[in-house]
Amino acid sequence: MNVSRRGWLKLAAGGTAGLALAELGLGPSEARAATKGLKLEGAKEFTTACNFCSCGCGMVAHVKDGQLVNLEGDPDHVINFGALCSKGAAMKATHDSPQRVRAPRYRAPGSDRWVEISWDEAYEKLAAKLKAVREATWTATEKDQDKDGKEVEYPVNRTDAIGLLGGAQHTNEECYVFNKMGRLFGTSFVEHQARL
Numbered sequence: 001m002n003v004s005r006r007g008w009l010k011l012a013a014g015g016t017a018g019l020a021l022a023e024l025g026l027g028p029s030e031a032r033a034a035t036k037g038l039k040l041e042g043a044k045e046f047t048t049a050c051n052f053c054s055c056g057c058g059m060v061a062h063v064k065d066g067q068l069v070n071l072e073g074d075p076d077h078v079i080n081f082g083a084l085c086s087k088g089a090a091m092k093a094t095h096d097s098p099q100r101v102r103a104p105r106y107r108a109p110g111s112d113r114w115v116e117i118s119w120d121e122a123y124e125k126l127a128a129k130l131k132a133v134r135e136a137t138w139t140a141t142e143k144d145q146d147k148d149g150k151e152v153e154y155p156v157n158r159t160d161a162i163g164l165l166g167g168a169q170h171t172n173e174e175c176y177v178f179n180k181m182g183r184l185f186g187t188s189f190v191e192h193q194a195r196l
């Protein structure tokens with residue numbers, strides 16, 4: 001599509017780019033393509049992944065003045081080559097939604113409501129709970145029989161009360177660290193959402 005210099009000046013002066021393009025006699029799809037360029041001007045580009053399902057389709061995000069202004073399929077991503085299903089294509093709406101939960105929430109035992117807490121408070125609570133569960137369920141040794149039928153006791157150092165569940169959006173490096181964290185906690189229950 002070619003837009004003359006005069007046309008671009010008209011766009012700038014008019015303020016409403018779509019309207020001005022329509023006035024120039026361009027169709028809705030051409031107007032959309034042209035205004036998209038203006039919207040992304042000066043925006044920083046990041047790659048990310050759709051967080052809706054285990055396919056983990058690649059996306060390109062554009063951020064301007066700290067605000068997400070565009071989200072679309074990543075044409076270079078090996079899983080989706082730029083395509084998104086209807087859920088992924090509508091993901092920006094969830095980002096913009098006033099109903100989006102933006103801070104941790106806590107419901108105290110016996111309470112019927114959730115209250116917003118700070119991230120520091122949430123981390124404190126999680127760490128304390130994990131430590132308490134780990135200590136209460138720690139198995140240091142197990143007994144078994146050796147090949148001669150003699151009872152033997154050997155170290156296992158684990159808890160069966162903690163499990164970790166990863167997601168399709170985790171990179172290989174994150175999964176590696178995730179597994180390390182599981183071993184530090186003393187659990188071998190490390191699972192991945194995409195296997196369910």
Ligand code: SF4
Pocket residue numbers: 050051052053054055056057080083084085086087088089
């Ligand atoms: S775009 Fe659709 S298929 Fe791809 S990850 Fe998102 S929800 Fe799954």
